[in-house]
Amino acid sequence: xxxxxxxxxxxxxxxxxxxxxxxxxxxxxxxxxxxxxxxxxxxxxxxxxxxxxxxxxxxxxxxxxxxxxxxxxxxxxxxxxxxxxxxxxxxxxxxxxxxxxxxxxxxxxxxxxxxxxxxxxxxxxxxxxxxxxxxxxxxxxxxxxxxxxxxxxxxxxxxxxxxxxxxxxxxxxxxxxxxxxxxxxxxxxxxxxxxxxxxxxxxxxxxxxxxxxxxxxxxxxxxxxxxxxxxxxxxxxxxxxxxxxxxxxxxxxxxxxxxxxxxxxxxxxxxxxxxxxxxxxxxxxxxxxxxxxxxxxxxxxxxxxxxxxxxxxxxxxxxxxxxxxxxxxxxxxxxxxx
Amino acid sequence: xxxxxxxxxxxxxxxxxxxxxxxxxxxxxxxxxxxxxxxxxxxxxxxxxxxxxxxxxxxxxxxxxxxxxxxxxxxxxxxxxxxxxxxxxxxxxxxxxxxxxxxxxxxxxxxxxxxxxxxxxxxxxxxxxxxxxxxxxxxxxxxxxxxxxxxxxxxxxxxxxxxxxxxxxxxxxxxxxxxxxxxxxxxxxxxxxxxxxxxxxxxxxxxxxxxxxxxxxxxxxxxxxxxxxxxxxxxxxxxxxxxxxxxxxxxxxxxxxxxxxxxxxxxxxxxxxxxxxxxxxxxxxxxxxxxxxxxxxxxxxxxxxxxxxxx
Numbered sequence: 001x002x003x004x005x006x007x008x009x010x011x012x013x014x015x016x017x018x019x020x021x022x023x024x025x026x027x028x029x030x031x032x033x034x035x036x037x038x039x040x041x042x043x044x045x046x047x048x049x050x051x052x053x054x055x056x057x058x059x060x061x062x063x064x065x066x067x068x069x070x071x072x073x074x075x076x077x078x079x080x081x082x083x084x085x086x087x088x089x090x091x092x093x094x095x096x097x098x099x100x101x102x103x104x105x106x107x108x109x110x111x112x113x114x115x116x117x118x119x120x121x122x123x124x125x126x127x128x129x130x131x132x133x134x135x136x137x138x139x140x141x142x143x144x145x146x147x148x149x150x151x152x153x154x155x156x157x158x159x160x161x162x163x164x165x166x167x168x169x170x171x172x173x174x175x176x177x178x179x180x181x182x183x184x185x186x187x188x189x190x191x192x193x194x195x196x197x198x199x200x201x202x203x204x205x206x207x208x209x210x211x212x213x214x215x216x217x218x219x220x221x222x223x224x225x226x227x228x229x230x231x232x233x234x235x236x237x238x239x240x241x242x243x244x245x246x247x248x249x250x251x252x253x254x255x256x257x258x259x260x261x262x263x264x265x266x267x268x269x270x271x272x273x274x275x276x277x278x279x280x281x282x283x284x285x286x287x288x289x290x291x292x293x294x295x296x297x298x299x300x301x302x303x304x305x306x307x308x309x310x311x312x313x314x315x316x317x318x319x320x321x322x323x324x325x326x327x328x329x330x331x332x333x334x335x336x337x338x
Numbered sequence: 339x340x341x342x343x344x345x346x347x348x349x350x351x352x353x354x355x356x357x358x359x360x361x362x363x364x365x366x367x368x369x370x371x372x373x374x375x376x377x378x379x380x381x382x383x384x385x386x387x388x389x390x391x392x393x394x395x396x397x398x399x400x401x402x403x404x405x406x407x408x409x410x411x412x413x414x415x416x417x418x419x420x421x422x423x424x425x426x427x428x429x430x431x432x433x434x435x436x437x438x439x440x441x442x443x444x445x446x447x448x449x450x451x452x453x454x455x456x457x458x459x460x461x462x463x464x465x466x467x468x469x470x471x472x473x474x475x476x477x478x479x480x481x482x483x484x485x486x487x488x489x490x491x492x493x494x495x496x497x498x499x500x501x502x503x504x505x506x507x508x509x510x511x512x513x514x515x516x517x518x519x520x521x522x523x524x525x526x527x528x529x530x531x532x533x534x535x536x537x538x539x540x541x542x543x544x545x546x547x548x549x550x551x552x553x554x555x556x557x558x559x560x561x562x563x564x565x566x567x568x569x570x571x572x573x574x575x576x577x578x579x580x581x582x583x584x585x586x587x588x589x590x591x592x593x594x595x596x597x598x599x600x601x602x603x604x605x606x607x608x609x610x611x612x613x614x615x616x617x618x619x620x621x622x623x624x625x626x627x628x629x630x631x632x633x634x635x636x637x638x639x640x641x642x643x644x645x646x647x648x649x
Contacts, residue, residue: 056444058444058447058448122628122632123628123632125632125635126631126632126635128443128635129387129443129583129587130583130631130635130636132447132583133579133580133583133584133627133631134627134628134631134632136576136579136580137580137624137625137627137628137631138624138628140576140620140621140624141620141621141624141625144617144618144620144621144624145618145621147617148617148618246572247455250451250452250455253448253451254452257448298463299463300459300462300463301463302459303455303456303458303459303462304456304459304460304463307452307453307455307456307459308452308456310448310449310452311434311449311452311453311456314438314441314445314448314449314452315434315437315438315449318438318441318445
């Protein structure tokens with residue numbers, strides 16, 4: 001019974017992802033893009049959840065690890081012949097190497113994970129506001145370096161000629177892998193220790209939990225997964241450094257908070273809910289017909305609506321749409337027992 | 339960083355000690371200190387880090403630009419700026435801060451993050467990405483010569499304004515009963531309420547003071563940076579937030595000093611870094627912020643242990 005109950009915690013979000021992907025196969029080519037974006041968002045938000053949800057510590061720095069994943073996969077995937085066009089100042093070993101699709105995703109994940117561990121080693125000693133500002137500072141430094149240091153990437157240029165391998169299939173498989181990793185982690189000894197520390201740091205310390213070490217584990221795993229999501233993203237659309245800064249940080253946090261910070265189910269629901277809303281609004285910005293009504297809202301209304309909803313959810317339901325609880329099947333016969 | 343220190347420390351120190359750079363840095367530090375007071379005051383009373391503070395300044399700057407494009411007199415523009423910023427502050431307090439009272443610091447921080455993006459995107463819808471220009475006070479950019487150093491009038495205005503505001507604030511906090519209520523709330527909100535301090539009153543007053551300071555900062559900033567865009571003052575707010583935490587959030591004085599310090603250091607680095615490295619200025623600043631936080635997580639200017647919190 002308990003094992004089945006636990007499996008549902010993985011199966012429900014995974015099923016939601018697969019369902020989204022299947023729905024994506026029956027729609028038109030132009031609409032399919034929204035579904036792929038949504039699936040990549042699931043990977044990103046679940047990766048952020050692994051740290052923020054389990055530890056209860058806010059991080060503004062995760063998009064830095066995402067950006068490192070984008071840079072690693074992007075720079076390595078562009079064919080050697082195409083590199084001088086957008087990235088003329090690369091280090092030799094970068095400009096002379098090109099790797100395939102799957103290896104580039106692995107490299108993106110490793111780059112994100114290693115960077116997160118390096119950053120986490122000193123930073124995970126901090127908590128409270130100091131931790132929030134310090135992770136923000138990491139984001140600022142990373143963005144500043146990626147923007148101007150042209151030996152490791154395109155600088156201000158947009159990535160071009162990265163093979164567009166992330167379609168519905170890869171995005172869905174990627175999301176399921178990330179969800180599985182998050183599920184295994186949160187059921188593991190390490191994950192439980194960190195969640196115990198989140199609920200009551202003093203009690204957790206008293207039974208021998210090293211909060212520093214547990215946070216560092218989660219931070220590293222979280223960085224690994226979000227780096228992987230970054231790899232998926234750059235194989236989907238060409239972007240530049242502005243796409244991986246404050247706006248993405250905001251949207252990713254918004255998805256997690258709207259869904260419910262403390263559960264895997266919340267992370268997935270939040271990512272899909274906000275993506276769906278965002279896609280609908282994007283269509284409206286372009287002008288669409290719904291039930292015979294012509295709807296055309298001004299460009300840029302999207303973020304107005306998303307941020308209003310985020311503020312509303314925080315005020316009316318601070319624990320998110322799912323209440324921060326995992327998905328569970330209604331227990332039949334429970335009422336009779338009571 | 340080692341190679342920079344080795345190659346250019348002499349030049350750097352020489353440039354940093356230049357009176358021109360010093361005066362400009364102190365001017366920037368003074369404006370940042372005003373922002374730090376606005377953020378620190380609200381934090382003290384409500385335990386809320388207002389990420390949307392920069393958007394108040396942005397709104398004020400748009401009000402000034404709006405007035406200057408219509409050729410209205412300077413006084414009217416400044417009055418409009420204060421009205422807009424104060425109205426927005428009060429709306430924010432009523433609609434967001436007050437319902438969130440008692441929530442965790444993380445929830446409040448993310449909520450103000452959302453408000454900040456909301457205001458920014460409204461400005462984008464309204465005024466477009468290129469923004470508007472506020473030109474009515476640009477005369478203050480003219481330099482005057484003091485003891486051989488060219489000082490822009492606005493720098494003097496900024497330093498004097500900041501000094502006057504800080505003195506007034508100290509008087510308010512220490513010499514009036516509402517000031518006493520605010521200090522009591524900052525020390526222990528629930529006990530203060532038990533003793534009859536009205537929480538709503540105190541939070542409205544602190545938000546109004548913070549808003550007035552934001553409007554003032556908007557006036558000072560638009561003189562130096564007249565092009566107002568939706569991301570106006572965003573970078574500065576992030577720096578001040580970092581500075582306030584580096585200084586120490588537990589006391590208003592330490593938060594203000596932190597704000598001044600980060601403005602001052604930012605001015606020094608901007609003035610003294612060789613141009614090949616000036617594009618990495620944010621990295622240097624944020625690197626310093628991380629270093630200080632690792633050594634003194636409770637703040638540079640605090641005594642003993644600061645607030646214990648989890649965000």
